[in-house]
Every structure is written in structure tokens, then in C-alpha cells.
Amino acid sequence: MLDPSFYPVFLSSDIATQKMFALVAALAHDTLFFDFVYEVVREKMILGVDELTDADIRVFFKDKQAQSEKVAAFQDYTLHRLGAAYKTQLYEAGMLDGNRAARARSCARFWTLRWSAGCKTMDMPLWSMRLRG
Template identity: 40%
Template sequence: MEYKKYSAGLMSQSFWFLEFKKVVGLRKDGLTYDEIKKKCVKENLFGAAKEYRALRMAGYIITRVKAMDDTLVELFCTSDLLTQKLINLIMILKTDRLFFEFIYEVYREKVILGADMMEEADVNIFFTRKEAQEELIADWKDSTKRHLRSCYLNFMTDANLLTVTGKVRKITPPILDIALERYLQSTGDEIMIKALMGEN
């Protein structure tokens, strides 16, 4: 997988599963991305408080949907809820280099080792390691890294990779739908399977 430079853009986003589902449906209906953006704003499909917020949300979500080919759009529309949430997560991972590296280097490793819990410290250690490797990340404010840590944990919970009880985040690797697994293999994205399932 090829990535652009590291970005903290994820801190402006949410998992937005229902919104993502709406946009995928509009794409399947044959609307262009410009038409989708206008419709999202004009009809306030996301229930945004302000027009600029609706525009920003539409921009972020359309970026995710643009990473999908027609086969994946069709697969999404015919999949169960858990698989649809995983596809949303995969599209976020495909468009955010740092979050993908966190899932691959931290979540995957913990699953391989049979660890039960994900701690905030796991995310902090990851950022400390990345700061040593990448000047751009070292220059980020502590508040930015705290916000991203929160995003990562929330996104993983929304996609059911983590199950939260009180303050405990239990690691719950997904059971990958066979159709999605075959799709990822056919498109050369086996690395996503390894990241999510905890495989070598």
C-alpha cells in the first residue's frame, strides 16, 4: 500500500458509519461525487448544525468512498452490519497512513501475542516511537497526539475491534466475512487481513 505523508487529519473526523453508508448508497445509485456533496449539504443528510460542517463531513466521507471500487461498493451494500463497519474502517485505514501503522504495528502484534487488553499506554508508546522516526510527528502538540489517541481507540471500538466495559478495552478481533477476505486478497490488500486478524 502506498501512502502520502503522515497527517493528523483524523482528529477532525469521527467514525461516521451511518453517514458513510448513505454516501455509498448514493454512489451505487449513480450520483457523481459533486452531486453527492451538494445533496448532503442541501438536504442536510448528516444532520450537521452548520453548512460548513456538512461540507467538511461530506469531503472526508467522500474521500473514504473514493477508495472503493464498484465491486467493494456492491459488497458493502449486500453485507451484514459488522462487515459494513469493517469496510468503513478499512477505507479509513487506506486513507490515513499513521492509523494504519498503529493497527498493523500495535493491534496486530497484541492479537498475535494473545494480549487481552488495549491500554492508552499502548498508543502513547506508539507515538513516542513514531516521534523518534519522523520529525513531523515530533513537532505535533501533545494535545494533537491525545486527540488522535482518543480517535484511534474510539474508531476501533466503533468497528468492534475493541469491546469496552467500564474503563477496560478488551481486544476482540473480527471474524472476517469470506467475501470481504477474498476481495482483499484479489486486490492485493492481504496486509489489511493481517492487520485486522492478527496474522503474520
């Protein structure tokens, strides 16, 4: 959940920005999803790769299973559904759109939202927004 101070900005924003706010809220709430975006999607953006593959998702979850007993206990079906949900959320927010211009606008909104939330560097995690008083 984002700070209530974001509500007026959210309500006065266009739909694309509202979708980005929803993505930021999901990232702030779900640390596994945050890790996925930070470790997989961010890397893809840095490399300029346009496609997020099922193999990328499988590798991410395989690594997380090795790091966490909780994730290791997830069934294959659960991991498949989580991967599909992550892709859907990113697609709906415009982060996985095949249209390079739309994705660039979404990325710019994403980093602008991070900046306005107090995350002053690319490497500062979104969840740090929750840690400030």
C-alpha cells in the same frame, strides 16, 4: 476510499461488516492509523492480549515521533485526540470489544475483507490494495 466494486458488497452487508469496511477504508487512507493497527493492535492479537492501554498508544506515538519530523511536530493534545480517535474507530468496528466472541467475529471479517481485496497473506499491507490497477 475503497474501489467502487466494493459498494454492492457494502450495501448488501450487515452493519458489523459495514463497520469493518469503514475501518479498512480508514486504514487504506491513513498510513499512521495503519501503522498503529499493524504495529500495536496486530501484536496484541498475536499475543492474545485483550486490552489496548493508553501506555500502548503513548509508546507508539513516541516511536513515530522519533521516526518522523511531521509526527514529532504534533502537539500532545493532537496525539491524545488521535489516540482517542483510533480507539473509538477500533471499538466501533468491534476490534476492541471486551467480548472475545464478538472480537473473533470482527477479526474473521477483517481478514476475509483483506483476502477478498487481494491481500493474500497476513503481512501484506492493506495499502497495497491501492497500488493494484
